[in-house]
Amino acid sequence: MAATHINSYYAATANDGACYPTLKGTHKADVCVVGGGFSGISTALSLAERGYQVVVVEALRVGWGASGRNGGQMIGGISGEHRIESQLGEAGRKMLADIRYLGHDIIEDRIRRYQISCDLKHGWAEVAARPRHMDGLKAYVEERRAAGDGDYLEVVEADRMGEVIGAKIYHGAMVDRRSGHLHPLNLCVGEARAAAGLGVRIFEESPVTAFGGGAKPFVETAEGRVEAASIVLGGYMDPAFQRGLLHGIAFPTGSYIVATEPLPEDLAKAINPQDLAIADSNVVLDYFRLSADRRLLFGGRCNYSNRDPSDIRETLRPRMVEVFPQLADVALDFAWGGKIDIVISRVPAIGRLEPNVYFMQGYCGHGVNATHIAGQIVADAISGTMERLDLFERIRHVRLPIGQFLGNQMLALGMLYYRLRDLL
Ligand SMILES: Cc1cc2nc3c(=O)[nH]c(=O)nc-3n(C[C@H](O)[C@H](O)[C@H](O)COP(=O)(O)OP(=O)(O)OC[C@H]3O[C@@H](n4cnc5c(N)ncnc54)[C@H](O)[C@@H]3O)c2cc1C
Missing domain, CATH: 3.50.50.60 (FAD/NAD(P)-binding domain)
Structure with a gap:
């Protein structure tokens, strides 16, 4: 077969x-x-x-x-x-x-x-998970504009966030009209x-x-x-x-996505009025967007130890509902995961x-x-x-001269540090 x-x-x-x-x-x-x-x-x-x-x-x-x-x-x-x-x-x-x-x-x-x-579809936004993340987003846009190529970038302050997303937990955004989904x-x-x-x-x-x-x-x-x-x-x-130059520089880690049932048009419009692809500014980030048939595809919570969660739906649902309480009763039709290859550098x-x-x-x-x-x-x-x-x-990569299992444990520890920092 x-x-x-x-x-x-x-x-x-x-x-x-x-x-x-x-x-x-x-x-x-x-x-x-x-x-x-x-x-x-x-x-x-x-x-x-x-x-x-x-x-x-x-x-x-x-x-x-x-x-x-x-x-x-x-x-x-x-x-x-x-x-x-x-x-x-x-x-x-x-x-x-x-x-x-x-x-x-x-x-x-x-x-x-x-x-x-x-x-x-065009339109992608990075939403600020912490007020201080807006500084980085603004600096990035200024840098790009100074270099003469920031035309399709826009900074959205907290008071206009309703135009970008129907969620109350973010502190502003950068919208990139050249990117999309x-x-x-x-x-x-x-x-x-x-x-x-x-x-x-x-x-x-x-x-x-x-x-x-x-x-x-x-x-x-x-x-x-x-x-x-x-x-x-x-x-x-x-x-x-992973031999020669590739030895010890990259480690696969899990990332997971759930797809809701198709949402009613008004609910889809309320949570994502411009049909953007959206990622938050955390290192261990959430990412989401609407599909063509108006499902929310919500992903995140990378598992750097390379062990898959036993129930992806139950792992992701609480976070999805934290971002969008409007979706508390929505069914999750699909759940899946895949491997992201993380290079230490x-x-x-x-x-x-x-x-x-x-x-x-x-x-x-x-x-x-x-x-x-x-x-x-x-x-x-x-x-x-x-x-x-x-x-x-010419790029000098950081190498961990150890096997994949130990490498993933070290990556998991490093990411735990970033996760804690994201929460502070
Ligand atoms: C859940 C998840 C969400 C992600 N979200 C995004 C996102 O929103 N935006 C974004 O830009 N990126 C995202 N990424 C990352 C992006 O998907 C990957 O960077 C990209 O797809 C890598 O493509 P690739 O061809 O290098 O690897 P792959 O797509 O993994 O392809 C490698 C192929 O090689 C084959 N292969 C492996 N070993 C052998 C072998 N021995 N012989 C023959 N074939 C072999 C495999 O079967 C596979 O088909 C995400 C990744 C995951 C897992």
Whole structure:
């Protein structure tokens, strides 16, 4: 039986159930991409658009991982911008200004060009969970305006918060009209279909068991093999793949979402009058938005120890009701979780294990935009433009020279500290 997506609102509303064959026998390509999430599919599509012969090898289904389960918030910028600026100086600042909304541009262009139906809406807000968080939001907007690119950012003071959200617990907001939200699984499978249409050979239910670079780069599965000039590890793979430069820098942590039953129009309008994607300003944050059929998708409470809660609904419901008491009696139709790959230094890890083996992972929960940026950076590098990849390769990552279990315990302790700080 074909592997299925987990039971989520997204799987229930997927508009493309295309299945791809398993990898059997030996295939040759210019590039072999491992992983059929945004990282892998986005890279494959960027390469196919430039005429490369590409094979994608996915362990389960396209969009099976975080890419088909996330909050759908398309957020400008990438994680770890301060570290990028402090380590790379002016070159880093310039690159960040150039790529901040690059993933949005790529996504919007593909939605248009390949007619991908994925409920894209513009408008995203960060709401201040503490009065002091407004200082940071205002400083960010001023900084961006001073750099000449803050046109679509707006600061909303506490007395106007009713325009942004029907919740009483926030102290102001920053609204970003260039960011927004979408149905991530439909975007991912839509991009895969577009890639297949350009000749990309996609294989599902084909876990990669070995790969190598050197003179004859290859990827191997139980029944097949791909020989290619370059290998791309698209996204976080299991610990056996976390070798060389990747060792000890990234640790997967759980994040969870519930979807309410469809809300009456007036209730949906009362809690989210502008249909924005919303995230709060805490480090251990809540994030939520309305779906196209007016459900509230409420996510949060990352579990950094990497242990899933026994009942996601009961874990998230109290917090959802704390934010929106109006939803106390609303049924939760779906509950699911996924893994966010946290990099200790917060900067996505984009680089090479060997001259022809590329990696991209560690978006720290901000992957919708960043995976598409990373896909283009790696596609640029493979086609000869190394500038941005070089900059990411210059980032010095913090490494924990310990295994995954201990790493997650340390991360959990660190996050407990931030959680307490958020509460103060
Ligand atoms: C609950 C949740 C909410 C989130 N909310 C948001 C949000 O609102 N906004 C945002 O920007 N980001 C969000 N994120 C983060 C975002 O989803 C990720 O950063 C992004 O999807 C990462 O994409 P990826 O392709 O790198 O990884 P994935 O989507 O995980 O894809 C990796 C793929 O590789 C495959 N794979 C792994 N090992 C092998 C192997 N050995 N052989 C073959 N294939 C393999 C997996 O099956 C998987 O399909 C969220 C994440 C989660 C989990």
